[in-house]
Amino acid sequence: MHPLAGTIARTIQKKNTERHHTVSAKLQRTALAALALASSLAWAQTPPNVLVVGQIAEPQSLDPHAVTAVNDFRILVNIYDGLVRYADGTLEVEPALAESWDVSDDGITYTFQLREGVEFHDGTPFNAEAVVFNFERMLDENHPYHDTGPFPxxxxxxxxxxxxxxxxxxxxxxxxEPFAPFLSNLAYPTGLIISPEAVREHGEDVGRSPAGTGPFQFEEWVSNSRVTVSRNDNYWEGAPDLEAVIFRPITDANTRVAEMMAGGIDMMVEVPPDNVATFANDASFTVYEEAGPHLWFLILNMKEGPMQSREVRQAINYAIDKEALVNDVLQGTATVAAGPTPPAFNWAYNEDLDPYPHDPERARELLAEAGYEGADLTFYVTEGGSGMLDPLSMGAAIQADLDDIGLNVSIETYEWNTFLGLVNPGLEGKADMAQMAWMTNDPDTLPFLALRTEAWPEEGGFNSGYYSNPEVDELLTRARQSTDLEERAELYKAMQEIVYEDAPWAFIANWQQNAVATDQVQNFRLQPSFLLELRDVSKP
Structure with a gap:
């Protein structure tokens, strides 16, 4: 046995002894799975019933209230439950830790009946007080554990x-006030319920020692190597088939592919477009695809510099050959975006908007009108991240398109978590534009968090380009207060028309998500939520 496997086995045994459990064969097999982690590309086959997942980045935290990236959410939904969740294969809400709920006629009061007999992984009871603790911790600045945040x-x-x-x-x-997306937001990972006792014990470090009620319980997190979770035999919905899951951060896409081919991982998410056909044509693998609400775009810095001009922002949209990006770079795994709302939200999507066409001549005319011919631009590009597709290649292609209309674009490239640390606090004083992708649960989410005036970074939002339009603010406020679906749809469609013309972003692509797994993985399916639900998966 490799020494690393023995070390991990002893670590897990110590943790389980402290929890008054006995180390089971499943955790010994988890330790064996770690053999592959020390062997570069000389992989052994992963052990039976232990799933090894290749993730695109190291998680920032395992505290569900402290993170924003789908990369992290894919782990969290297997450790925690929320009051509600998305039903399999949909974005419709169904019961989870809450068995039922009632909503008052005025849409103001929601009363949830909770499951009885559910325990957190640390043995403490799940009850109403635990729910109160979770939400007051996030929302009440005077809560004794509010300083364990931030809660973005x-x-x-x-x-x-x-x-x-x-x-x-x-x-x-x-x-x-009435809030139409409330139940959908409760199903989002920000609504997952963490053990209050774990927060009290670990404070701001609870993201490294999490405890939920989910189908898998936390075992260890070795930085830049793996997060290991094991089967929760007492799960309220029945113990999962898998004995353990190892989430491995493999930031380089080519390395993820190589390890998938070599047998070092059982599953990888966000398959590079160039490799989808290779896996699809190999009978030992299964490629999974699922449409979902995704938008890949460029944030344009409206606080200063050339992007303060609407003509320049529109010129950027006209200059980029989005069809070439989608067909050549992304190999047809996405469609061209026409605005801030993904077409997966078909009831709220404005079908009257056509994507900005590739029109370099029109782009040059707009730059001349604005007086920014030959302007110098700084462009933030990431090496990879949640929903970012092929950001290096896309960044290079966009740079070439902007060079074609006379703009001098300087690219600065960053690792994903470093990138978020630079972009989320705002682009002022840093860059003129930056790549970004969002995968959302409701047509309210992205524009509310990233387009409203009150969502500027200093206000706690993600409007990193400092867009502001009072009419858009009003439409979004009215849409989230309306309980009439048709009225909400019309308000969102009106918002899309204004944002399309204002062009605070360059609207690039809507992705059809994908994953690949070996033929040993059974009962897996991708979800339109982009979350990675593993409670029903098996691997004989």
Whole structure:
């Protein structure tokens, strides 16, 4: 046995002894799986019933309230549950830790009946008080554990006025106003429920020692190597088939592909476009594809520099050959985007908007009108990240297209988490534009968090380009307060028309997500939520 496997086995044994458990054969097999981690490309086959997943980056945290990236969410949904969740294969909400709920006629009060007999992985009970703790921790600045944040997506629950335990297993949310996306936001990973005792014990480090109620429980996190979770035999919905899952951060796409081919991982998400056909034509692999609400775009810095001019921003949209990006770089795994709302939200999508065509001559005319011919631009590009597709190649192609209209673009490239640390706080004083991708759960989410005036970074939002249009602000506010689906749709469509003309972003692509797994992996399917649900997966 490789020494690394023995070390991991001893670590897991120590942790389980502290939890008054006995080390089982499943954790010994988890240790054996770690043999591959020390062997570069000289992989052994992964062990039976232990799933090794190739992730695109190291997680930032395993605290569900402290992160924003789908890369992290893919781990979290297997450790935690929320009050509700997305039903399999849909974005419709179904019960999870809450068995049922009632909504008042005015849309202000939501009362949830909680499951009884559920425990967190640390042995403490799940109840209404635990739910109250979770949401007050995020939302109440005076909560004793609010300083264990920050909580960047607390926006999702900004309309919550109070949350009360109205019984041992009944919790009531009182909203300040009707909020149409509330249930959908509860199903999003920001609504996952963490053990209050784990937060009390570990404080701001709870993201390295998490405890939820989910189908898998945390075992270890070795930085830049792996996150290991094991089967929760006491899961309220029944123990999963898999004995353990190892999530491995492999930031280089070519390395992920090589390890998939060599047998070092069982599954990889976000397959590079150039490799989809290779896996699809090999009977030992299965390629999974699923449409979902995704947008890949460029944030344009409207706070300063050339991008303050709408003519320049429109010129950027006309200059980029998005058809070439989609067909040549992305190998047909995406479609050209026409605005800020993905077409997967078919009920709210404005079909009257056509994508900006590739028109370099029109782009040059607009630059001349604005007086920015030959302008110098700084462009932030990432090596890879959640939903970022092929960002290096796309960045180079975009640079060439902008050079063609006379703009001098300087690319600065960063690792994903470093990239987020630069972009999320705002582009002012840093760059003129930056790549970005969002995968969302509701047509409200992306524009509310990234296009409103009150979502500027200093206000806690993700409007990193400092776009501001009072009419857009008003439309978004009215849409999230309306309980009439047709009215919401019309408001979102009107918002899309304005944003299309204002062009605070360069609208590039809507991706059809993919993953590949070996033929040993059974009962897996991709979800339109872009989350990685593994509770029903097996690997004999």
């Amino acid at each position: 997506l607390a926006f999702y629950f900004g309309e919550v006025d109070t949350v009360e335990a109205t019984g041992d297993h009944e919790v009531t949310f009182n909203l300040s």
